[in-house]
Amino acid sequence: MPDVPGGYFGRALIVDVTDGSAEELPLDKQTLRRYVGGVGLGTYLMHRLAPCGVDALAPEAPLAFVFSPLVGTPLTTSAKFAVVAKSPLTERLNDALASSHFAIAGKLSGNDALVVRGARDTPSVVLVDGDGARVQDAADLWGLPAAEAEARLRERLGPAWRVASIGPAGERLVRYATVSHDGRHAGRGGLGAVLGSKRIKAVAVRAATKCPTAHPQRVLAAARDLRQRSFGPATAKYRELGTLANLLAFNAISTLPTRNFQAATFAGAPQLAAEDLAEARSVARNSCASCSIGCEHIYATKGGGQARVEYENVFALGPLCGVSDPDAVLSASERCDALGLDTISAGGTIAWAMECAERGLIDAPWLRFGDGDALLRALDEIGARTGLGDLLAEGSRRASAEVGGEASSLATHVKGLELPGYEPRTLQAMAVGMAVNARGADHNRSGAYEADLAGGHDRLAGGEAQAAAAIVTEDRAAVMDSLILCKFLRGVFADPFPEWAALLGAVTGWDVDGAELRRTAVRIVLAKRLFNLREGWTRDEDWLPDRFLAETLELESGRSATLTPERLRGMIDAYYEGRGLDDDGLPDTDQLEALGLHVLAP
Amino acid sequence: MAAAAGIVLAGGRSSRMGTPKATLEWHGSTLLRRVTGIVARATGGPIVVVRAPGQDLPAMAKGVEVTEDAKEGRGPLQGLAAGLAAVDGRAEIAFVSSTDAPLLHPAFVRRVVGALDGEHDVALPQAGGFPHPLAAAYRTELLPSVQQLIAADRMRPAFLFETCRVQRLDEAALLADPAVAAYDPALDSVLNLNEPPDYEAARARPAPEVAVRCYGAVRRESGAGRSPVVVNAATLAGAAAAVDLELDEHVVAALNGDQITRDPDEPLAAGDTVAFLAADAGG
Numbered sequence: 051m052p053d054v055p056g057g058y059f060g061r062a063l064i065v066d067v068t069d070g071s072a073e074e075l076p077l078d079k080q081t082l083r084r085y086v087g088g089v090g091l092g093t094y095l096m097h098r099l100a101p102c103g104v105d106a107l108a109p110e111a112p113l114a115f116v117f118s119p120l121v122g123t124p125l126t127t128s129a130k131f132a133v134v135a136k137s138p139l140t141e142r143l144n145d146a147l148a149s150s151h152f153a154i155a156g157k158l159s160g161n162d163a164l165v166v167r168g169a170r171d172t173p174s175v176v177l178v179d180g181d182g183a184r185v186q187d188a189a190d191l192w193g194l195p196a197a198e199a200e201a202r203l204r205e206r207l208g209p210a211w212r213v214a215s216i217g218p219a220g221e222r223l224v225r226y227a228t229v230s231h232d233g234r235h236a237g238r239g240g241l242g243a244v245l246g247s248k249r250i251k252a253v254a255v256r257a258a259t260k261c262p263t264a265h266p267q268r269v270l271a272a273a274r275d276l277r278q279r280s281f282g283p284a285t286a287k288y289r290e291l292g293t294l295a296n297l298l299a300f301n302a303i304s305t306l307p308t309r310n311f312q313a314a315t316f317a318g319a320p321q322l323a324a325e326d327l328a329e330a331r332s333v334a335r336n337s338c339a340s341c342s343i344g345c346e347h348i349y350a351t352k353g354g355g356q357a358r359v360e361y362e363n364v365f366a367l368g369p370l371c372g373v374s375d376p377d378a379v380l381s382a383s384e385r386c387d388a389l390g391l392d393t394i395s396a397g398g399t400i401a402w403a404m405e406c407a408e409r410g411l412i413d414a415p416w417l418r419f420g421d422g423d424a425l426l427r428a429l430d431e432i433g434a435r436t437g438l439g440d441l442l443a444e445g446s447r448r449a450s451a452e453v454g455g456e457a458s459s460l461a462t463h464v465k466g467l468e469l470p471g472y473e474p475r476t477l478q479a480m481a482v483g484m485a486v487n488a489r490g491a492d493h494n495r496s497g498a499y500e501a502d503l504a505g506g507h508d509r510l511a512g513g514e515a516q517a518a519a520a521i522v523t524e525d526r527a528a529v530m531d532s533l534i535l536c537k538f539l540r541g542v543f544a545d546p547f548p549e550w551a552a553l554l555g556a557v558t559g560w561d562v563d564g565a566e567l568r569r570t571a572v573r574i575v576l577a578k579r580l581f582n583l584r585e586g587w588t589r590d591e592d593w594l595p596d597r598f599l600a601e602t603l604e605l606e607s608g609r610s611a612t613l614t615p616e617r618l619r620g621m622i623d624a625y626y627e628g629r630g631l632d633d634d635g636l637p638d639t640d641q642l643e644a645l646g647l648h649v650l651a652p
Numbered sequence: 653m654a655a656a657a658g659i660v661l662a663g664g665r666s667s668r669m670g671t672p673k674a675t676l677e678w679h680g681s682t683l684l685r686r687v688t689g690i691v692a693r694a695t696g697g698p699i700v701v702v703r704a705p706g707q708d709l710p711a712m713a714k715g716v717e718v719t720e721d722a723k724e725g726r727g728p729l730q731g732l733a734a735g736l737a738a739v740d741g742r743a744e745i746a747f748v749s750s751t752d753a754p755l756l757h758p759a760f761v762r763r764v765v766g767a768l769d770g771e772h773d774v775a776l777p778q779a780g781g782f783p784h785p786l787a788a789a790y791r792t793e794l795l796p797s798v799q800q801l802i803a804a805d806r807m808r809p810a811f812l813f814e815t816c817r818v819q820r821l822d823e824a825a826l827l828a829d830p831a832v833a834a835y836d837p838a839l840d841s842v843l844n845l846n847e848p849p850d851y852e853a854a855r856a857r858p859a860p861e862v863a864v865r866c867y868g869a870v871r872r873e874s875g876a877g878r879s880p881v882v883v884n885a886a887t888l889a890g891a892a893a894a895v896d897l898e899l900d901e902h903v904v905a906a907l908n909g910d911q912i913t914r915d916p917d918e919p920l921a922a923g924d925t926v927a928f929l930a931a932d933a934g935g
Contacts, residue, residue, distance in 0.1 A: 283902045286869040287930040295868030295930065302867065302927040303906045325871060325878065504931070505904055505912040541902075541932045606925075607910035608762065608831075609696070 056264030057119030057557040058082050062095060063161040065176055065183040067248055068109065068168030072183040075099075077162055083560060084646055087118030087162065089145040090532035090574040092134025093581060095163060096143060097650045102584050106138040106240075107223060107247035109169035115214065115253065117157035118534045119557045122261050124273035126280050127536035129153045129340035133214075136585065137239035138247075139225040139395065139445050140466040140490050143581040144239030147494075147531060148214070149338035152231040155212040158257035170249040173221075175203060177211075180258025191251045193218055195388040196230035199252055207254060215252035216242040217390020222435045223247060224443040226395035226468075230387075233358060234338070237392040239467060239489065240445075264559025272556055276542070280342045284541030288345035289335075293361035294324035296471070297369075300361075303503075304605050305473040308369040309419050310401035311462050314473040314603050314611075318374020322364055327376060343538055352377040357384040362493075365471035366397025371404060371425050378422025382429055389433035395445060398468025400428045402446040402461050403438065411457045414438050459596040465490035474598050475611040477502040477509055479516035482621035483523065486592045486635075488578035494537065497523040510609060512617040517624035525571035532574060547571075573645040575629070576637050584652035589635045592622055656765045657743035658691035659735030660684065661728060661786060662751040663704035663721045668847045673752040674703075675710045676851060679859040679886030681917045682710040683845075684751050686886070689713060689919040693907070694761035695747055700738040702731040713915060727807045728786060729798055736795040743792055750786040752845040754854050757921050759831035760841035764821065765789045766829075773816035779823050779839045785809035787842045791816075835923040859886040860922040864895050870903055870928045880925065889916035891926045904931045 054060035060082070062075040075098075077091075085094040092114050099112040113135040120128035131153040137144030156164060159178045166176060173192035174185050191199040196215040203213050213231065220227035220242030227242030228235035245251075263269045287295050300306040301319040308316040320326070324347070331349035333356060338346075349359045357380050367373065367382040386393045400417075404424075407417040417424050417438070431439025441449045446468055450461035462469045467490025474481035483498030484491040493499065501519030502509040529550055530537055543549045547564035555562045579587075599618060603611040626633065630641050642648040662674040662684055669676075674684035684701065692699045692713065700717045703709055704724040719738040721730050732748060739746055747765050749756060768775040768789045775789040794816060801811050827833045845851045862885055866876040874897040883894035892899040899905075904914045906927040920926065 283900075284932060286873075286902070287932055290869045290872060299867040299927070299929045302865065303909050303912070303929075325868065500932075503904065503912055503929075505914050509912060510910075605908075605910055607908035609910055 055079060055082060055119070055558040055560060056262055057123070059160050059162050059261065061161060062114070062163035062165055063178065063183060064099070064165040064167065065178070065185070066168040067166055067170050067174065067176060067185050067250055070185040082162070084570065084573060086529070086532040086554070086570060088116055088130070088132040088147070088532040088534040089134065090528065090570070091163060092116040092132045092145055093143060093574060093577045095165060096134055096136065096581055097577065099165060099167070100136055102652070103586070104136060106136040106141060106244060109248065110167060111136055111244060112165050112167040113241060113244045114163050114165045115156055116163040117153060117161070118532065119554065120533050120535065121153045121157045123263060123269050123557060124340070125269070125535070125553060126273065126277045126340060126342045127338070127539050128534065129338055130534040130536065131156060132531065132534065133229050133236040133241045135241055135244045137241070138223070138243045139240040142465055142490065142585060142587065143488055143578050144241060145489065145531070146229070146236035146238045146241055147534065148229065148231050148234045148236040149341070149536070150232045150234060151339045152212040152214050152255060154339060155257045156255040158259055158261060159255050160259050164253065164255070166245070166248065166250060166253065168248060173249050173251050175251055176253045177207070178253070179256035188251045192221060196390050197233060197387070200231070203252055203254055211254045211256045213252050213254045216245050217388060219389040219391045219433045220246035221251070222433070222443070224391065224432060224435070225445045225448070226392040228390045228392055230390055233387065235390070235392070238394065238492065240392070242390050263557045265556045268556035272553055277342045279542040280539060282542065285343045285538060288343050288538045291324040291328055292345050292347035292359060294327070294347065294359050294364055296361040297364060298323040298325060300471070303476070304603060304611070305476045306369055307365065307469065307471055307473050309372045310370065310405045310460065311469070311473070311597055312405070314476055316369035316374070319369060321374045322368045322376055322379060327359070331376070331380070341536065343536070345538055349380055351380040351384050355384050357387065359383065362471055363393035366394045367425060370397045370401045370471070372419030373422050373425055374420070375422045378425060382422070382425050385426060385429045389429065391429065391433065394470050395468040396429060396432065398462060399442050399446045399449065400425060402450065403428065403442055405460050406453060406457050409456070411455065412438070412453055462595045462597060463491060464594060465591050467491050472499050473603070474594060475603050475613045476605070478512040478613060478621070479507070479509070479519040481512065481594060481598070481613055481618065482517050482625055483520035485594050485618065485622060486520065486625050487524065488575070488582055495524065495527050495531070496520060497527055497537070510611050512613065512621045514624045517621045517628055520625055521628045524575055525568065528571040528574040529567055532570070569645065573647060576642070576645065576647055577650060579635070579637070580647060580650050580652065583636070592635055594618060655697065655744065656695040656789070657697040657739040657746040657792070658688070658695045658699040659732070659739065659746050659748045660688050660691060660699070660701045660751055661731035661735070661748065662701050662709060663707060663724065663731055665725055669845065669851065670848065672707070673845060676845070678754040678854060680890050681887050681919060683754055684710055685712055685917050686919040687749055687751050687753055687756055688716050690756050690758055690921060691747055691749055691761060692716070694758035695765060697743040698739050700735050702734045711917070713917070728809055729802055729807050729812065732790070733795065733798045733802055736790065736792050736798060739792055740795060745789050746792050747789050748786060750844060753787065753841065753843065754845070755836070755840035755843050756787070757832070757836040757841050759829060760787070760826070760836050760839070763826055763829040763832050767819055767821055767825070769819070771817060772819035774813060774818045775821060776813065776818050777821045777826060777842060779826065779842045783820070784842045835921065859884040859890060860920055860924070862891060862920050862922070862924040862926055864891050864926045864928070866895065866897065866928045868930050870897065870930055873897060874928065885920055887916060887920060888913065888918040888926065891920060892928065897928060902931045904929055
């Protein structure tokens with residue numbers, strides 16, 4: 051074993067699926083310490099391995115499954131992995147997280163990351179274990195839902211294998227197709243289409259070794275402490291009702307996006323509320339591997355099926371499309387799981403199409419807000435790329451450009467990524483967070499809504515405080531997504547950076563402190579920005595859709611929620627200043643050198 | 653520039669009351685905390701408390717500014733001048749209130765501020781047969797006029813009204829606002845407490861009637877069900893207590909679907925809806 055820190059193997063395995071060859075990419079101690087793992091290390095790998103300007107769906111485009119030093123330890127919620135590639139939806143850097151046994155088995159195959167590049171002529175799967183990598187034919191799996199492909203492959207290979215698979219949407223290159231494992235999805239940005247473009251149905255991994263930590267007793271003690279804290283009130287929401295608890299609360303505070311963001315409250319919200327649905331529909335509560343929170347709430351669907359229910363899928367397939375029938379929304383969610391579709395982008399694109407259809411901009415008289423059958427038909431057509439679905443499979447940005455005219459101003463995306471369920475006019479720290487984030491409109495990489503909902507500032511105002519909040523939450527996300535720890539655990543950390551540094555130090559043996567991890571956060575955020583810059587990013591991409599800057603929302607209190615272009619410009623400028631960027635959003639040479647990023651600068 | 657600022661005059665001698673009115677308690681908070689909170693909610697601009705030189709004030713919400721009378725005991729015009737100077741350049745209109753108005757309602761403040769059109773300099777409520785210059789809205793550009801009156805030792809508000817355009821709002825005009833008619837039908841917003849019996853009478857009144865809703869995990873923790881619970885509470889802490897909810901770091905509240913707060917002293921007014929949410933709202 052070479053001299054590597056605890057929690058690491060010091061290498062990534064690069065598999066060229068074109069010919070099945072594999073090579074090791076050594077990851078030195080400095081690189082690991084600078085980028086940690088997960089999203090951070092994945093960003094580094096994309097800088098190293100993705101050809102500049104590569105088409106996201108071209109054979110040369112790499113896709114990385116990236117693990118982290120904490121994976122495989124008893125630290126709660128640490129069994130997570132990042133999938134990182136250039137997004138076919140945004141054409142910018144994209145990372146998406148998923149959880150559970152794939153993370154542990156993948157890392158214990160003896161690699162800190164698995165990178166797939168090249169393309170097959172026929173449907174195939176990639177297998178990685180202690181014997182290295184090989185590529186096998188998988189024509190029989192092509193066309194299956196991800197869960198079914200996963201089950202069949204494990205049946206064939208054996209239960210020690212863990213599988214990440216794509217669904218039919220990924221095979222058909224839907225630009226917001228997911229990569230799925232055990233029913234969970236690395237959901238955003240279309241990474242399933244990247245695998246689909248390589249005709250790789252699944253990646254299967256099997257543990258072959260162990261990965262020692264530097265201080266096992268410290269890790270064990272920290273794990274016990276963290277586990278105990280994870281049972282407390284900071285995670286009660288996730289345990290008791292899951293994230294769907296947001297829906298009724300967000301409706302009460304006018305931040306529930308409705309009918310393609312034409313409103314921020316939805317009359318049908320009570321019909322979709324977790325408080326009531328849980329009593330009538332809940333059939334199980336599950337956890338990821340190594341998790342003591344147990345946030346997964348499984349509801350029964352019409353016809354005897356089951357669906358994992360989260361706020362984001364219910365918001366996107368419910369209020370955003372004007373649908374209040376829980377049977378329709380849960381069936382739509384189940385359909386997205388089967389097809390392997392990101393529910394947020396699917397709902398966002400369909401909601402855009404519904405508004406276009408109602409305004410006569412596209413010829414689809416069957417597609418109307420509130421029609422659950424139309425929603426399901428649209429999903430099926432997207433998954434099959436038939437009829438209108440072939441256009442909608444491109445996402446709202448490309449589809450609106452194709453339709454032309456007013457349609458573009460109705461598309462609610464940032465950098466091509468459809469907005470999550472947070473209304474930016476009533477959450478204005480979130481507004482700037484979504485505008486500037488490298489992944490596009492996103493709540494997991496920029497959780498500035500936390501500041502809006504904490505009461506520390508006026509959420510209907512926008513200024514330096516909001517920009518500062520966007521920076522703080524973006525930095526925290528960068529570290530959590532690289533360690534990797536689940537964000538549902540974030541409330542248990544009173545002083546996050548030093549506490550995270552202590553965990554990382556116990557695993558790796560590094561003498562790392564909170565200040566270093568803060569610098570690491572900045573490095574990762576800027577590394578993402580640098581990647582986008584080399585792929586053609588300009589300052590104009592750090593912006594919000596027209597609708598939010600032209601239309602005012604009226605609140606129950608009598609106040610109006612308005613976000614003017616001038617205010618947004620001011621917040622973005624304040625964000626740039628807070629990040630040490632120039633007026634064009636670019637980092638300076640000294641800053642890059644201090645962070646060791648100058649070698650990545652285009 | 654904000655549309656409206658708030659000025660709360662706290663510098664009076666309270667000689668008839670015998671104790672500083674700003675510190676008097678009403679259903680769980682001080683009068684000053686309550687009045688500044690109500691005015692802040694209704695105006696949205698800067699909030700300035702004018703105190704006597706060196707006067708001690710009770711705790712107030714974050715962001716409330718304090719300025720001082722140039723001289724103590726010279727009456728409301730002196731306080732008005734100090735307040736207008738403090739908000740100069742930051743708001744076009746200022747709602748001016750005394751500190752001894754426990755029943756001041758945000759709808760009343762909005763009605764008065766909203767009545768100040770481009771043709772007038774002051775919106776002056778007339779209720780109970782009296783004008784109420786310390787429950788009125790003033791154009792902030794009146795500052796030089798007020799300073800001239802002070803320099804001439806003409807210290808009564810009536811002298812100011814002789815020199816500017818005054819929109820007098822009688823009871824009918826005030827009650828024409830549906831929210832005022834619904835939540836302050838007796839126009840108690842203009843009620844002042846001058847002597848101990850006034851204070852005792854105000855304390856004998858019930859706290860405002862408000863509706864409380866709890867969401868998600870908070871609903872399970874509290875005694876609230878699906879429907880809103882109507883309770884009497886003058887502060888956020890009072891509303892939480894009324895539904896057996898501990899207002900700790902894991903809970904936040906939204907008032908009328910608007911601002912998020914976790915300040916237990918946040919004042920409530922009749923007709924308010926309080927939504928208690930998990931503090932870790934979000935995905």
